[in-house]
Amino acid sequence: MSKKLYIETLGCAMNTRDSEHMIAELHDKEDYDVTPNIDEADLILINTCSVREKPVSKLFSEIGVFNKKKKEGAKIGVCGCTASHLGDEVFKRAPEVNFVLGARNVSKITQAVRKDKFISTDIDYDESAYAFSEFRNNPYKAFINISIGCDKKCTYCIVPHTRGEEISIPADLIVNEARKAAQNGAKEIFLLGQNVNNYGRRFSMSTHEKMDFSDLLNRVSEVEGVERIRFTSPHPLHMDDKFLETFVNNPKVCKSMHMPLQSGSTSLLEKMKRGYTKEWFLNRALKLRALCPDVSISTDIIVGFPGESEADFQDTLDVMEQVKFEQIFSFKYSPRPLTKAAEFTDQVESEVASKRLQILQDKQEKILDEISKTRLNKxxxxxxxxxxxxxxxxxxxxxxxxxxxxxxxxxxxxxxxxxxxxxxxxxxxxxxxx
The missing domain is CATH 2.40.50.140 (Nucleic acid-binding proteins)
Structure with missing residues (x-):
């Protein structure tokens, strides 16, 4: 009989793909099958997120619940970004955990299950050329990682401290993975990376052909059986004309763009170390709308970032009014460990940030109501x-x-x-x- 694996995934699409990798490796090499029932699991994995405070708090709450529900002898493993930044502190806070595996060490999952108190959280570990076993939760859509890590130094973000330096995955591995997925029935390919349109900046192999993200999009679109290509997240800083034109002109690239704004204030963007201005963001977004009128644009926005004034907040609302995003993911700033912004002394009062978040979300609802009216009978x-x-x-x-x-x-x-x-x-x- 096969062993049973229960897995909970918190966070982003990259975490979802990492979970699929672990499921595949454990199935092929350790004879585990996934179960939805925690009480019959021989192994319980929690694949964690640390971008915001809430998922981190949830982790230790979940460990306690799982420890009470698990059957005798079952192991608990903590994986992902929180594992990377907490390391052996996980064992101290939750001694019932059997192993800790960082977000940059997914390929070591079979080693982890074989050794009690195994820990591997090396953010410099390079598994960019590792060919994982194959598994997908959704047979109709295939997530494919195109890079690991992040080279940006955004002052609010913990990801570079949990996923390490950015390395692009070889194009041949990506194309082969897309080909296998298409042969198995997936018509939609979803390319993943912290900054996908920075693809090609660094490969672990010096012999790799020169290639940027636009070139990669065209390569993947040539795979037989692939009908649609999506990706997340591109960085506004790298949205050059070649990228926008490839996005618009390649018929297999879906016409939806995620453009993480974070703030509409140029001074706050500089403080965040985002690398672009309000004017640059608007130029790219409005050019995209001009080139592709049917495009939908989504974004991320942080309110209450340290030092945010009322004028800064109004700049954000102004960008919303000009771009009219079809979707926003909006959050109140929360200090994250290891980040520069957590050290800033001009933190915005929680009550002020909460009021601004409500104003922003109310505005977005009105924008969505306007957009919805235009979609009737389309x-x-x-x-x-x-x-x-x-x-x-x-x-x-x-x-x-x-x-x-x-x-x-x-x-x-x-x-x-x-x-x-x-x-x-x-x-x-x-x-x-x-």
């Missing part, structure tokens, strides 16, 4: 990839709108023309156009 090509518990089929349009219809399970993995009959802020409801 038709979209939608790739369906999920059958929901309420019987609805869910999928994404080319420009990343979530679309739901009443349909048949055999429509999963197919792209269909949908007319929108009931547009909502967060989801569009429609019917098939035959």
């Amino acid at each position: 038709e979209y090509m939608v790739y369906f990839e999920e059958l929901r518990s309420n019987g609805m089929l869910a999928g994404k349009s080319d420009n990343n709108a979530l679309v739901q219809i009443k349909g048949k399970e055999e429509w999963l993995g197919k792209t269909m023309r949908i007319k929108i009959t009931n547009p909502k802020r967060l989801s569009l409801y429609g019917e098939v156009v035959f």
Whole structure:
């Protein structure tokens, strides 16, 4: 009988892909199969996030719950970004944990399960050329890492301290992975990296051909069976004209762009060490809208960053008004360990930051209401990839709108023309156009 693995994944899409890698390695080399039932698991993994404070607090709460529920002899492993920055402190705070595996050490998972109190959190470890075993949670969409680590020094961000220096994964490995996924039925490829459009800056092998992200997009689009390509996250600093033109002109690249703004204030962007100005961000976003009118643009925004004045906050609202983002991920600033911003003495009062966050989110709701009205009776090509518990089929349009219809399970993995009959802020409801 195979052993049972229970895994909980916190955080971003890169964590989701890391979890898939660990599942594949454990299945092929240690005979583990995934179970949704924690009480029958022989191994419990928590793949952690440390970008914000809440997931870190949740980790130790979850460990306590899992320790009470697990069967006798079952192991608990802590993996991911929080494992990287806490290291052996995890053992001190939660002695029931059997091993700690950092975000840059995923390929060592089989070593970790074999040795009690195993720890590996080396952020300089290079597994960019490691060929992982194959597993995907979703047969219709394939996440593929194109780089590991991050070279940016944003003053609020802990990622460089948990995932290390940026290294691009060889293009041949990426293309081969896309080819395998397409052969197994995945028509949509989702390329992942901390700064995807900085791809090619550094490879671990000096013999690698010169290639940037635009070149990689074109290479992946040539793979037979690949119909759609998405990616996250690009960095506004690296959105040169070649990148924008490739995005617009390659028909397989989906017309949705995530542009992490963080703040609309040039002075705060400098303090954050983002490397661009308000004017540069607006230039790129508005050029993108001009080149591709149907594009959807999403963003990340931090409110209450140290030193943020009312004028700084108004600059952020101004960018929102000019760009009219189709989606925002907005957060109140929270100091993270190992980051420069945590040392700043001009922290914004929590109450002030909370009020600004509410104002920002209220504004975004009004923008979404305006956008929703324009979508009534529009038709979209939608790739369906999920059958929901309420019987609805869910999928994404080319420009990343979530679309739901009443349909048949055999429509999963197919792209269909949908007319929108009931547009909502967060989801569009429609019917098939035959």
